[in-house]
Amino acid sequence: MTEWVVAPAPALPSGQRSQTFGRVVGGIVAIGVKELRGRMRGRRAFVILTLYLALLAIFALMVERIIETQFSNNFGGGLAANAGASIGQGIFAAVLMLMTLQVAFLAPSSTAGAISLEREKQTLDLLVTTPISSFAIVIGKLLSALIYVFLLIAASIPLMAAVFVFGGVGPEDMIKGYIVLIVAAIGLGSFGLLCSSLVKRTTAATAITIFGVLAITIGTVFILGFWQAMSGFDQNGNRRPGPFGVRSPAPLAWVNPFIAEADVLCGTESTFGGGWCGLVSGLVPTNEGVIFTNDPGVGVPPMPVPMPVGVPEKGIAPDGRQVFVGNDVVVVDGGGGIERRMVADVAAEPGQPFGVRRDGLWTRSVATWLILSAIFITLSVQAVSPTRRWRLRRGARVPKAPSA
Amino acid sequence: MSEIVRTDGLVKRYDGTLAVAGVDLAVEQGEIFGLVGPNGAGKTTTLRILATLLAPSAGTAEIAGMSVTRNPDQVRRVIGFMPDAFGVYDDMKVWEYLDFFARCYGIAPAARRRVIADLLELVDLADKRNSYVQTLSRGMQQRLCLAHALVHDPQVLLLDEPASGLDPRARVELRELLRELRSMGKTILISSHILPELEELCTSVVIIDRGQVLAQGRVTDIERRLRFGAVLRVRLLLEGEALEAARERFASDPDVASATLLEDGTIELGFRGDDAASARLLAASVAAGLPIVSFARAASDLEELFLQVTAQAPVAAA
Numbered sequence: 001m002t003e004w005v006v007a008p009a010p011a012l013p014s015g016q017r018s019q020t021f022g023r024v025v026g027g028i029v030a031i032g033v034k035e036l037r038g039r040m041r042g043r044r045a046f047v048i049l050t051l052y053l054a055l056l057a058i059f060a061l062m063v064e065r066i067i068e069t070q071f072s073n074n075f076g077g078g079l080a081a082n083a084g085a086s087i088g089q090g091i092f093a094a095v096l097m098l099m100t101l102q103v104a105f106l107a108p109s110s111t112a113g114a115i116s117l118e119r120e121k122q123t124l125d126l127l128v129t130t131p132i133s134s135f136a137i138v139i140g141k142l143l144s145a146l147i148y149v150f151l152l153i154a155a156s157i158p159l160m161a162a163v164f165v166f167g168g169v170g171p172e173d174m175i176k177g178y179i180v181l182i183v184a185a186i187g188l189g190s191f192g193l194l195c196s197s198l199v200k201r202t203t204a205a206t207a208i209t210i211f212g213v214l215a216i217t218i219g220t221v222f223i224l225g226f227w228q229a230m231s232g233f234d235q236n237g238n239r240r241p242g243p244f245g246v247r248s249p250a251p252l253a254w255v256n257p258f259i260a261e262a263d264v265l266c267g268t269e270s271t272f273g274g275g276w277c278g279l280v281s282g283l284v285p286t287n288e289g290v291i292f293t294n295d296p297g298v299g300v301p302p303m304p305v306p307m308p309v310g311v312p313e314k315g316i317a318p319d320g321r322q323v324f325v326g327n328d329v330v331v332v333d334g335g336g337g338i339e340r341r342m343v344a345d346v347a348a349e350p351g352q353p354f355g356v357r358r359d360g361l362w363t364r365s366v367a368t369w370l371i372l373s374a375i376f377i378t379l380s381v382q383a384v385s386p387t388r389r390w391r392l393r394r395g396a397r398v399p400k401a402p403s404a
Numbered sequence: 405m406s407e408i409v410r411t412d413g414l415v416k417r418y419d420g421t422l423a424v425a426g427v428d429l430a431v432e433q434g435e436i437f438g439l440v441g442p443n444g445a446g447k448t449t450t451l452r453i454l455a456t457l458l459a460p461s462a463g464t465a466e467i468a469g470m471s472v473t474r475n476p477d478q479v480r481r482v483i484g485f486m487p488d489a490f491g492v493y494d495d496m497k498v499w500e501y502l503d504f505f506a507r508c509y510g511i512a513p514a515a516r517r518r519v520i521a522d523l524l525e526l527v528d529l530a531d532k533r534n535s536y537v538q539t540l541s542r543g544m545q546q547r548l549c550l551a552h553a554l555v556h557d558p559q560v561l562l563l564d565e566p567a568s569g570l571d572p573r574a575r576v577e578l579r580e581l582l583r584e585l586r587s588m589g590k591t592i593l594i595s596s597h598i599l600p601e602l603e604e605l606c607t608s609v610v611i612i613d614r615g616q617v618l619a620q621g622r623v624t625d626i627e628r629r630l631r632f633g634a635v636l637r638v639r640l641l642l643e644g645e646a647l648e649a650a651r652e653r654f655a656s657d658p659d660v661a662s663a664t665l666l667e668d669g670t671i672e673l674g675f676r677g678d679d680a681a682s683a684r685l686l687a688a689s690v691a692a693g694l695p696i697v698s699f700a701r702a703a704s705d706l707e708e709l710f711l712q713v714t715a716q717a718p719v720a721a722a
Contacts, residue, residue, distance in 0.1 A: 030507035121491035
């Protein structure tokens with residue numbers, strides 16, 4: 001009989017981190033190669049990619065036609081000189097939102113079967129009895145499921161670059177948009193993986209995953225909208241705190257990749273108060289948003305009176321205060337008395353209402369999803385590991401059987 | 405003599421039910437060790453604990469001197485496990501399947517190619533190298549699964565019901581394969597409820613029922629220690645009262661403990677005597693003019709032994 005040679009079982013790695021690291025990477029590669037051999041076999045994957053790109057290009061072209069027609073009809077178009085920028089921003093927004101939709105459903109549904117299918121097909125036992133670590137199994141599964149999503153994202157970059165022909169969008173906006181997409185894919189992918197490792201059946205895991213995605217997309221928007229509807233406005237036209245004295249449950253917005261992308265799109269806008277910025281601040285009014293108050297106690301800068309053209313220098317404000325307005329001059333009631341200041345000075349103050357910090361929310365979204373991914377992955381590793389399972393049941397010293 | 409697999413007081417509870425209730429095993433290097441017992445006896449649980457897939461509720465289990473609970477990573481490198489129910493990946497070729505597991509064990513690319521070729525040769529699947537795994541027959545998949553358990557040249561093989569679902573020919577092939585593996589110095593733990601298979605193959609057996617060891621040792625030792633006699637089946641060319649009279653005649657023999665008339669007209673004798681005594685009984689019966697069609701020992705010895713041991717209380721446990 002032929003003898004075969006196997007890499008000798010390494011001695012217990014005492015401080016040999018590189019060896020452990022190498023084994024984890026080897027495990028991830030093993031899983032990745034296995035998964036991709038199945039997924040990428042034949043022409044199917046590439047045909048789908050081509051079709052996807054063709055549809056995305058047609059979609060972008062249609063958006064371009066819509067905005068261009070609006071301008072030529074003078075329908076809400078504004079200055080024709082801005083047409084290029086508007087078209088660029090419109091295409092960028094439309095394609096970015098479409099890709100967010102695709103990521104929000106494709107990433108978690110492609111991982112929702114990763115572990116449960118192995119259980120259903122009774123292949124997980126074979127995998128777990130190899131020296132490959134549970135961490136490598138989980139990461140390998142996650143990456144190989146996401147690699148196709150990443151491929152779709154990467155393939156859209158040249159198409160997105162066409163936006164630069166029209167202008168209105170900076171490279172940094174595009175980079176931000178793609179960062180949100182990739183992080184959302186990782187986060188939602190690990191959410192699907194967690195469902196897959198906790199729930200035995202793939203159909204149930206997929207259903208729970210999709211339900212979760214609906215909750216973080218539609219559900220969060222509904223609750224945020226509900227909050228703002230309940231809060232109403234004060235006499236200055238500012239929103240009052242909503243239920244429980246909370247102005248807005250902002251963390252709900254952080255987990256919604258659509259709001260994060262809307263925030264990125266807000267960064268491309270030249271006006272404030274409408275469009276994507278208005279959408280974001282309508283759902284998540286923060287102190288960095290448009291909040292005007294005369295009450296110095298809340299720590300918010302005082303409200304500058306806008307200066308419409310043609311208004312007399314001296315007048316009465318709706319609330320009965322005396323207001324003096326002139327070109328480049330605002331009158332501010334700072335609580336301690338009326339102040340007369342230059343507009344430019346007011347605008348330059350940090351935290352000043354008109355110096356609203358745009359696109360500050362997407363960074364929180366990215367941070368939130370990175371933290372959530374780490375939590376989901378850790379829990380998945382525990383669920384996959386056969387003997388090192390965390391037991392949360394009360395008084396249960398007896399470990400639960402992973403399968404019959 | 406070195407013990408390669410050892411368990412002490414192994415206990416496993418599932419939500420109140422006791423699947424394994426204090427199993428002590430000692431398997432020496434190079435043995436083919438059979439775990440025998442009815443369904444639900446705790447064979448699979450015991451093997452899964454040894455395969456690091458389950459944590460025991462109490463007791464210890466060691467393979468090659470390493471604890472399966474404390475050093476599962478090390479243990480996984482010396483064992484090859486084949487579960488009773490296993491699946492295969494769709495959309496994967498035979499060589500890719502083995503290549504995947506070889507990668508999992510961190511075998512270098514050059515060695516991997518050689519190992520795959522050798523293993524496919526060993527399990528007689530060399531001509532199926534490029535077939536898709538799901539197109540293989542059950543027996544071939546079983547052999548492929550066995551091959552997967554061998555990619556890292558393990559010292560110990562844990563095979564849970566490897567012959568279940570196989571046709572007789574595939575079973576014979578599997579048996580040959582296991583013998584060959586034994587000759588290569590592997591220790592094999594094999595569970596089954598199909599006993600004749602194990603009797604020929606195993607050097608030692610342990611009989612388990614309801615999570616407890618009823619008997620353990622060399623097959624011949626157990627037989628000697630637990631001699632309850634044999635069962636003889638006699639078919640006669642008689643019917644009705646004549647048959648009943650013949651049964652009474654057998655029952656009156658001093659070596660016959662019991663004589664029962666079965667529905668198909670066969671008389672089953674609980675026989676205490678040895679082979680010489682059964683020859684004497686046959687000769688006497690023929691001399692008495694009974695028209696005997698067949699006169700034979702029923703079933704295989706191990707199976708019978710098993711039935712006797714499991715039917716009785718665990719008194720028989722040595």
